[in-house]
Amino acid sequence: MELHQLNVALGALQVLRSNVSQVFESLGNGLRSDHGEDLKESKFIIELQDLLSTVNVNLRDVEQAVSNLQSPPGAFSLGNTTYLSQETTQERQALYSQLVNSYKWTDKIHDYSNLAVSLLSQNSLKRSYTSSGSAKRRRTQTSSHNVLPEAVDNLIVSIDRLYSDMSITPSRPFTTNAILQITLGRVLKAVISLKGLMIEWVFVKGFNEILDLWTESRHRVFRKVTENAHAAMLHFYSPTLPELAVKSFMTWLHSYINLFNEPCKRCGSHIHANLPPTWRDFRTLEAFHEECKH
Numbered sequence: 001m002e003l004h005q006l007n008v009a010l011g012a013l014q015v016l017r018s019n020v021s022q023v024f025e026s027l028g029n030g031l032r033s034d035h036g037e038d039l040k041e042s043k044f045i046i047e048l049q050d051l052l053s054t055v056n057v058n059l060r061d062v063e064q065a066v067s068n069l070q071s072p073p074g075a076f077s078l079g080n081t082t083y084l085s086q087e088t089t090q091e092r093q094a095l096y097s098q099l100v101n102s103y104k105w106t107d108k109i110h111d112y113s114n115l116a117v118s119l120l121s122q123n124s125l126k127r128s129y130t131s132s133g134s135a136k137r138r139r140t141q142t143s144s145h146n147v148l149p150e151a152v153d154n155l156i157v158s159i160d161r162l163y164s165d166m167s168i169t170p171s172r173p174f175t176t177n178a179i180l181q182i183t184l185g186r187v188l189k190a191v192i193s194l195k196g197l198m199i200e201w202v203f204v205k206g207f208n209e210i211l212d213l214w215t216e217s218r219h220r221v222f223r224k225v226t227e228n229a230h231a232a233m234l235h236f237y238s239p240t241l242p243e244l245a246v247k248s249f250m251t252w253l254h255s256y257i258n259l260f261n262e263p264c265k266r267c268g269s270h271i272h273a274n275l276p277p278t279w280r281d282f283r284t285l286e287a288f289h290e291e292c293k294h
């Protein structure tokens with residue numbers, strides 16, 4: 001509630017500031033051509049009067065909003081340590097405020113860790129760790145970023161075979177972890193950096209662009225697809241089933257084969273805000289515009 005009122009006050013202040021700057025802008029510009037020829041001075045004055053009366057209203061709003069705010073509770077007291085603030089030595093005077101700050105920090109950390117604990121205990125992934133009894137199950141739990149290069153290569157080969165219009169070429173410029181270069185039809189190229197079997201980073205570029213691990217595409221459409229690929233990478237990530245995660249991601253990425261000819265599932269058109277449907281549903285792989293996906 002308090003926060004809401006603070007928001008209202010800040011909003012009112014923002015409106016006031018913006019309208020005050022309009023007064024100065026109008027004043028600074030002086031007479032303009034759109035004031036016409038006849039009576040231009042009085043038109044200008046009326047404009048200023050209008051702006052000023054708006055500012056007056058805004059100011060009243062700010063005062064109103066501020067009067068609704070509660071003043072913050074008095075100084076923060078930490079028991080006997082308060083006496084630290086009465087220290088006469090110059091370099092020790094700052095101690096008390098530092099102490100208060102660190103106290104606030106620990107308090108916050110406490111709050112956040114409580115929240116984290118309750119969130120993590122709801123995590124459904126946890127069950128697959130604890131309910132596994134068989135040896136086979138245990139083997140799949142080895143960390144997804146600590147796997148043999150051969151295992152990664154085998155997976156890549158098997159995924160590569162699934163699609164005739166998508167080629168995946170692994171390379172290892174930085175020793176063990178693989179970099180995958182993907183060419184999807186004549187639509188796009190992508191570079192994926194893996195850490196073991198975990199997808200660590202993705203860049204999507206146009207078919208005619210040069211691929212590397214550091215630069216974004218020149219085209220907005222592929223930057224958007226890159227952004228969505230990052231969301232997909234996180235969505236499909238699974239520490240317990242890393243192979244499935246990579247496969248699902250690739251299936252999703254492959255659905256961009258129709259990036260430029262599939263209409264949006266929601267609005268039915270091809271172009272919206274100068275872009276084709278750049279979103280693909282994680283489950284159904286249907287195409288949506290960014291604005292139509294919800």
Ligand SMILES: [Zn+2]
Pocket residue numbers: 264265266267268269272288289291292
């Ligand atoms: Zn649409």
